[in-house]
Structure formats: C-alpha cells, structure tokens
Amino acid sequence: MTLDTIDRCVAVLVGALCAAAVITGLAMRGDAGVFPVIAGTLGLLACAGILLCTMRGRIPDESPPALPWPRFLVWCLCVLGLLGLMVTAGTFVALPLFLLASLRWLGHLRWPAALVIALAFSAVIYVVFVYLLSVPLPAGWLAG
C-alpha cells in the first residue's frame, strides 16, 4: 500500500471519528459540546484537506518502509504476555520472562547472556521502583 492510499484510509477513518465527535457534541447539554464540535470540525477539515491533497497528487507518492510482520507479531505477543502476566503472576515473574523471551527471540542473544541481562535488569527495576520509590507494583498471585 502506498502512502497516498494509507492517507486516504486514515482520513476516512479519523474523519468518521471526528464526525461522531461533532454529532455527539451537538447533542450535549449546555455549552459542554462546544469544544468537541470545534475540535471535531477542525479534524474534519484536516481530513478533507488530506483527501484533496492525495487526489491532486502534487507530492510524488511512495511506499512506507516494509514492516517485518513475523518480528512485529512476536514482539506484540511478548508485550501482551508481559501485561497479562504482570497482573496475574506478578511483576517480578513477568519482567524476567518478557526480557528473556525478547532478548532471545528478537535480539538473538545466547540463553546465558539473555538470562543474565533479564535478571540484572529486573533487579534494577526492583531497586529503583520498589525499594527506593516504594511503588506498589502488581504482585499477582505472588501476593497471595
């Protein structure tokens, strides 16, 4: 997909959202809807401008850099795993596992190196946030 096509899709999608903001704003009580209407209208005008620009084609069209989908999906899974495990199993189970997985599968580090970095970095996080700043990080079933 070229940048012009992407811009058109973005303009249509964001334009629909801005139109929804305008319509909702118009139905709001008192002057609560004034600002959503102004912001939404500004968004609609920008979307219309982008659509016009892409159709006139004054700027040469090009493609965005290729996205390595397998790595992107692995990384997304790692991030989702981190967030899921943080709440259920606890931060200090999730952190080393996330770091280990991403350093091994995306960074292609050897297991021992990945393990050392993962554990050392988790220890730094523990010292900074739990010990020094007393942030109550999610403990998951560790708390039980």
Place this chain on the structure above:
Amino acid sequence: MDVLLPALGNVLTPMALLTLLLGTLAGMTIGSLPGLSSTMGVALCIPITFNMPPELALILLGAVYVSSVYGGSVTAILLRTPGTDASIATALDGYPLATAGRGGEALGMATLASLFGGLFSVVVLIAIAPPLSTVALAFGPQEYTVLAIFGLVTIVGVASDRPLKGVLSAAVGLVLACVGLDAFTGVQRFTFGYSELFEGVPLLPVLIGLFSVSQAFNLCVPEGGGVLAGKGQQLKGRRLPLWLDIRRSLRTLLRSSVIGSVVGILPGAGTSIASFISYNEARRHSPTPERFGKGELEGVAASESANNAVTGGTLIPTLTLGIPGNAVTAVFVGGLTIHGMIPGPSLFTDHAETTYTLILSLLFANVLFAVLGLWLCRYLVVVTKVPGAVLGPMILVFSVIGTYALRNEVFDVWLAVAFGVVGFFMERWRYPGAPLVIALILGPILEVNFRRSMQISHWDLSTFFTRPLSMTLCLLVVLALAYPLWNQWRRRRSAAH
C-alpha cells in the same frame, strides 16, 4: 546584598553542597526515566525533607527540580524517549544527531543550553521577579485562549513538513482533550462508562506511549535495528560541540531563554509551549531552516535553553504572589508550607535569607548539572551502540513500570501500549506525534479559558480583539500563520525566476 551574602554562606556549607550534589544526581536520573516527572521527583523528596532545616530542604527540592528538567533531554536525544513533555522538541533534532553518531555533540549542546537558560532565569528571578509577576496577573481568560492557540499553531508548523498531517494530529489531540467530566456542567463526555477516564485522558501514558513505547517498537521490530543502525555502529563527530557552533547559537540561546522565562511566569503555560515557541523562532531566524528536524544543533539549543529557563520563570509567581504556575511548583508550595514559609510577598521580607538561599542554590544546581552532564555525556553516548533488540525491551519495561507508577492503574499501562502501537504506525506513515501530545496539554487550557471568555463577554467573539495583550497575541498568531506561507511564496517566486 545584605541578604545575599548570608544566603551564599548557607549554600556553600559542606552539608548544603552534598545535598545539592545528591539532589542534582537524583533529579537527572528521575528526569531521564519515562514516567518519572519533575513533579514526581519533587513530591518524592518532600517526605525526606521533613527533618531537615528549611535551607537544606529547599536546596534539595530546587536541585531536583532544575536537574530533572535537564535530565529529560538525555534520553530524548540518545533514544528519542523524552522523559517529560518539556523534551519533546529536543528530540526533534537531538535524535537525528544521535542516529548520525553525533550524540555527544547534541548532549553537550543540550547541557550548555540548559545551563544558559537556567542561569538566565535565575538572574531574572533575582532581578525583576516582582514587576514581572504583575504582568502575569494581567493575563485573563482571553489572553490564555489566544496563547494556547499560538502554541498549537507553532507546534503544527514545526513538527512536520506536511502541515495538514500536523493539523490532523493536533485535532485528534483536541478531541481526546474533551474526554472526561466537563468542568463547567459535569456532563460525561466520551468516557464510555470508564471511571478511569472521568478526569480525562491521562497525559503521561499518552506521552510515554507515543514516544517511548513506539520507540521500543522501532528499535525491536526491524532486524538489526538500533539508534546507529545503518551507520556501521560507529560513533563519529566530537564529544562536545565546537566553539563555532556555540557562538552561532548564542542569539538563539538568549532569545529562547527570554521566551522560556516569560512563558514560565504565566501560570499553566508550561515548559512544552516554551520549547516549541523557541524552536519555531530559532528555525524562523535561521539562515538554514531546512536543516531543522534533520539534526541541527541550534534546534537542540533553542528547546533546551527555553525549557530550563522556565524553571526560574515558574518560581516568580510562586514565590512573589503564592500562585503556582504548574504542578511542580504547586508541590513546591507544599514543601515551603511544611517548613513554615507561606509563599507570597512576605517570603522576601520575613524569610528573605532562606528564600535567597533557594534562589542561589538554583544557580549552583544549574552549574552542577552542567559539570556532571558534560562529564557524563562521553559515557552516556555509548548507549546508542547497544543493539535495538536489546535496548527496546528495556525501554518498554521502564515505560510500562513508569506508567504504572503514576497512578497505580493497569488501565494507564494498556493506554500507553495502545498509544505506542498508534505512535509506531504514525511515524511510519509520517504523521507527527508531538502535535497530538501538545494539543492534549493545551486542550483543557484552551477550552476552559475560551468558555470563561465567552461567559464574561456573553458570546461576543470581539472580546479577543479589544484587550491590548490579547490583541498582541492575536497578531502573533496571524504572523505565525502568515510567515511560512509568505516564505513559501517567496521561495516559489525565486525558483520561478
């Protein structure tokens, strides 16, 4: 002078110097970590000061405040993960310099510019604090409305070479700024029943998501990615900027420091507005504006001197009138009150020695972070050589934990990650993220003051053109809009000839 000398004596005791050093180091660390803001740094230090003498307590709080604003520039330049919104403009030119292997020069310029801005604002604070604070009091809702519009126009102009994309990004930020309970009527707007959104879309998770989490994606996803990717993992360039570059930036440093100090005095205006206005002015006055955004040292100098000049500026209304200009000075007021000092004119009469101890300690803190920064930048710059797939997960962990630490809400973490994905694609598709964040900051200021102006004037829009200050700001907005168009027309005409 009879107060300044005893105050200087208070700052130069070994205990005070040690407190200053520790406060500076803590501030630099806090400022550089995503999610840990200057406000949080000062707030965290207040309990530590309970048993301290007032002089030492204020030295610690002052040192943490000024050095945390500087600390944000380190990660903004080296990793494009600004610790605070004050450093977003710094990343515009700092990161391209780091990717070109010139991170040392960028850090050196940021340090010197921060020192210049910080010292300038402290001198302003000592010399002309009371008269300047009365100017700030003359700002009514009309002036704040136009100032917010000026900030938005500026950021749209500087953040992208395609202004329409910048406008769209800012419009989305303004729509997001509408989320939450309406401050005037209590109506729920776009909350979809989520209680976490009643106070609006939280700023820092959005900031961290768009800049830090998306940068973690940028570093991790491409095979062999990294800050210095494609440059053969080589650091080149000098460790410090050349004297020629510093001399070239002197006018920018002075102009940005004035802008930073003036914007700092205005309650609620914030460091990010000062940075972007200064950046825009630097670009407008530069003989090579096309180099801005691609790695121009003067851009780093403009942003950094302005955001550090804000630190002294914000303290002017805080100390002289007792009106905190932003969240961090509000926390500062708390710290002063704990030690029996009520901010206001009495601070300069009843507690003059302690107050001037604080002001002088800001001078020393600025010098100290500059010395530490210049010494450390040669080591810090090595971080750009770390492979992206190793750096990315670490940035993500800091971002996630830092976001959670703000309000202890898992919702904020999901929000940051969602905005991280949005930011990743925005960058690929060349939509600037900075206008969205700045619109989210300026949106509430713009809305509240616009509606106040309308209520005062019974919906008469001419109210913005009848007050001298408001009229002047309106003219600035028109100039900011007209100047790029005029410039473009002039370039086209000369090309045609």
